[in-house]
Amino acid sequence: MTPARQKIRLYTLSTCSHCIRTKKFFKDAGIDVEFTDVDLLTGEQREKIMQNPECTFRPSASMTRSLWASTKSASARRSGSSP
Amino acid sequence: MTAEELHPILSRYAESQGIRLNKDRDFVLDILRGLLTNEQRYGYRSCPCRLAWGVKEQDADVICPCVYRDPDIREYGSCYCELYVSVEWNEGKIEHRQVPERRPREKRKML
Numbered sequence: 001m002t003p004a005r006q007k008i009r010l011y012t013l014s015t016c017s018h019c020i021r022t023k024k025f026f027k028d029a030g031i032d033v034e035f036t037d038v039d040l041l042t043g044e045q046r047e048k049i050m051q052n053p054e055c056t057f058r059p060s061a062s063m064t065r066s067l068w069a070s071t072k073s074a075s076a077r078r079s080g081s082s083p
Numbered sequence: 084m085t086a087e088e089l090h091p092i093l094s095r096y097a098e099s100q101g102i103r104l105n106k107d108r109d110f111v112l113d114i115l116r117g118l119l120t121n122e123q124r125y126g127y128r129s130c131p132c133r134l135a136w137g138v139k140e141q142d143a144d145v146i147c148p149c150v151y152r153d154p155d156i157r158e159y160g161s162c163y164c165e166l167y168v169s170v171e172w173n174e175g176k177i178e179h180r181q182v183p184e185r186r187p188r189e190k191r192k193m194l
Contacts, residue, residue, distance in 0.1 A: 015117030015131035017110050017164065039134055 008033040011049060014040055086115035097167055102156060105165050106173045114166045118147055132164040133186065144190060151185040 008026075012019035014037040026033040038049055090112065094104045105111050117131025129135040130145040144150045152162040159182045160172030171177045184191075 013117075013132065013134060015120050017113035017117065018132060020113050021110070 009036070010034070011036050011038050013037060084119065086112045086119060089115045089119065101170075102167050103170055103173050105161070105168050111166060114164055130164060133184075134191075141190070145186060149186075155182050155185060 008031070010022070010033055012023065012035050019037075023033075023035055036049070038046060041049065090104070090108070093115070097104050114131055118128045121127070121129040121131055121135060125135055125137050125139070125142070127139055127142065128147045129142050130147055130149050133145050135142045135145070139146075147164075148167060149162070152167055155162045156167060156169050156172075159180050160177045161168040161179070161182060163182045163184065165182070169177070172179065
């Protein structure tokens with residue numbers, strides 16, 4: 001039986017450079033991801049998300065770099081500037 | 084102040100400390116925009132890669148440059164955000180590893 005497709009949801013910070021790149025990667029790749037900028041939430045919504053004691057927002061450097069490299073090469077391919 | 088205006092100021096500051104800003108300028112400008120947003124939002128330049136409490140005393144350890152920067156650069160070559168880095172890190176002479184969160188759990192914004 002094929003498992004049901006589930007939407008990816010990521011919790012991010014609007015101020016974070018790593019989060020910005022991660023968002024751009026998924027957008028450029030055409031992957032539908034639901035982002036929630038936790039720093040823009042207030043009150044109960046924010047408290048609910050922060051119940052995870054391991055919650056940090058910084059993705060691994062290697063992940064960010066891989067995403068960014070993919071994003072740049074995808075952009076280059078689209079613009080025809082790839083060597 | 085804009086991120087573009089802040090960049091040369093922090094670059095000179097970093098050099099005075101024997102370290103550097105990450106040479107990826109676009110990446111750094113996004114970090115600086117986050118810093119300036121936090122300054123407007125909270126009144127101080129809280130780390131843009133961490134969720135602030137919004138109370139200066141509780142965020143004192145993560146006001147940029149955070150108190151974890153120097154030990155992180157010593158151990159990993161970069162701070163948590165990869166804003167401040169060592170010369171060797173910038174030159175690619177050391178591996179770029181993920182910098183784990185050094186801030187103690189009890190100081191993080193959570194219940």
